Amino acid sequence: MxxxxxxxxxxxxxxxxxxxxxPERTPENIAKYKALCRTHIYKDxxxxxxxxxxxxxxxxxxxxxNQYLDMLWDWDSWLSNIALRQILLExxxxxxxQEALKYEQGCxxxxxxxxxxxxxxxxxxxxxxxxxxxxxxxxNPWKSNMHKPTLAQHAAFIVRNMNGDAExxxxxxxxxxxxxxxxxxxxxxxATGLFYWETDEAIGVDNDPSTFYRPQGSSxxxxxxxLMYRELQAMAYLAGCLNLDDIAVSFEKEAAVxxxxxxxxxxxPRDRFYYSVDLNLLPVExxxxxxxxxxxxxxxxxxxxxYDCLIxxxxxxxxxxxxxxxxxxxxxxxxxxxxxFHDTCSFxxxxxxxxxxxxxxxxxxxxxxxxxSWQGPVWINVNYLVFRGLVKYGFTEEAxxxxxxxxxxxxxxxxxxxxxxxxxxxxxxxxxxxxxFQNWNLLVLNxxxxxxxKPFVCEF
Numbered sequence: 001m002x003x004x005x006x007x008x009x010x011x012x013x014x015x016x017x018x019x020x021x022x023p024e025r026t027p028e029n030i031a032k033y034k035a036l037c038r039t040h041i042y043k044d045x046x047x048x049x050x051x052x053x054x055x056x057x058x059x060x061x062x063x064x065x066n067q068y069l070d071m072l073w074d075w076d077s078w079l080s081n082i083a084l085r086q087i088l089l090e091x092x093x094x095x096x097x098q099e100a101l102k103y104e105q106g107c108x109x110x111x112x113x114x115x116x117x118x119x120x121x122x123x124x125x126x127x128x129x130x131x132x133x134x135x136x137x138x139x140n141p142w143k144s145n146m147h148k149p150t151l152a153q154h155a156a157f158i159v160r161n162m163n164g165d166a167e168x169x170x171x172x173x174x175x176x177x178x179x180x181x182x183x184x185x186x187x188x189x190x191a192t193g194l195f196y197w198e199t200d201e202a203i204g205v206d207n208d209p210s211t212f213y214r215p216q217g218s219s220x221x222x223x224x225x226x227l228m229y230r231e232l233q234a235m236a237y238l239a240g241c242l243n244l245d246d247i248a249v250s251f252e253k254e255a256a257v258x259x260x261x262x263x264x265x266x267x268x269p270r271d272r273f274y275y276s277v278d279l280n281l282l283p284v285e286x287x288x289x290x291x292x293x294x295x296x297x298x299x300x301x302x303x304x305x306x307y308d309c310l311i312x313x314x315x316x317x318x319x320x321x322x323x324x325x326x327x328x329x330x331x332x333x334x335x336x337x338x339x340x341f342h343d344t345c346s347f348x349x350x351x352x353x354x355x356x357x358x359x360x361x362x363x364x365x366x367x368x369x370x371x372x373s374w375q376g377p378v379w380i381n382v383n384y385l386v387f388r389g390l391v392k393y394g395f396t397e398e399a400x401x402x403x404x405x406x407x408x409x410x411x412x413x414x415x416x417x418x419x420x421x422x423x424x425x426x427x428x429x430x431x432x433x434x435x436x437f438q439n440w441n442l443l444v445l446n447x448x449x450x451x452x453x454k455p456f457v458c459e460f
Contacts, residue, residue, distance in 0.1 A: 029408060030451075034451075038448070044438065047438060048061045048063070054129070055129040055130075057110065058105070072110050076440065078153060081154060087445060090449070101158075107154060108151065122135060123148070145201050145202055149180070152235045156460040184254065194220040200213060208221070210276035218278060218279050220265070220278070222316075226325035229255055229259055259327050274336070276318070315360055317354065319336070352402060353378065353382050356375045391450065403450065410441060410444050420436070
């Protein structure tokens, strides 16, 4: 009887067991799912287009799915635009490319419309959003997070695709400078030179444990600093395109200084990885001798701390961002790939890169929308950014592996559900949340084009 029951359960459950595994990484499967991804994405491309209206006075790009139906998001629109340009390169007419331009520029111009002399720009803007003035009545712009440092990069990406024509941006370039200078002047730790999140609100990688529920202003995030390094380089490029050469030089210098500071403070020679750092240290102060007895000892005066931050040895995917930003030295990149990319017990999963190593006690792949879950699940923007870092440093086989895994993951999602999702389980690729999510998932086409040896669009 037990044997018969076992056979019955095996027969009934076997299809489910098959569905719960990633497809085998064979040339036939890669070709099949690559074609499937292209077919669906070409057809659904304009699903990210949104027309002007309400608080959003320019057309723009939206992430897709019901949860993000009519909203402009900061780094989402930037990465979506990179995917959009790949679609247009492969399957767009000149008319299509010209039509897309107003949606691309609109992402930047809508954000700058909400900027001001103080530099603060919101992280997202809804169609029915209140005015900037109304927003600032309910928040302190100096003690809250703002648009991630991807706005200049987004503008630079568009300008580069326009062969260096930045005139559409000239009238708002002061506002863009004010935005970047707000980070430089008010969100940078003086002792280390690193940038920090004010809070853990809407940081993009929502519940990254190096920031999540930590004291305000304490997280010198490697994710944030890598983005900031490229943002400063983008500002230098844009200033040059506008013939503002002195301004370009100043941003180039800031970028060079930041690169040195990240290498100094965020590289861990023990683990051979880049980490976020803890800035939440008590100040070193002179003793106050009033009212104390002669000869009384003062705490720590013999040897106060001589370091300005502490490494947060949490195995978070964003350590790979040092390769994407080209902050890591070639020697460091080699160690990162050898030790961390290849570790299947940590980051390297069948579906791609785990956002947090399962060796961490905080590892959690439960579905969550507020905050989104970044404590283990696979996100396609992570796969893409890690892939780009691998390509930049010449790790071709590793880049191929990650691109193929991403194609299999999303191709199977299209095959089974006719749509993509926001994030996935690392070990079997099962979708977790938000059917219909497009956004940066469409970057799978950029990866596929690279695999095929065809022209591929990449970020600034």
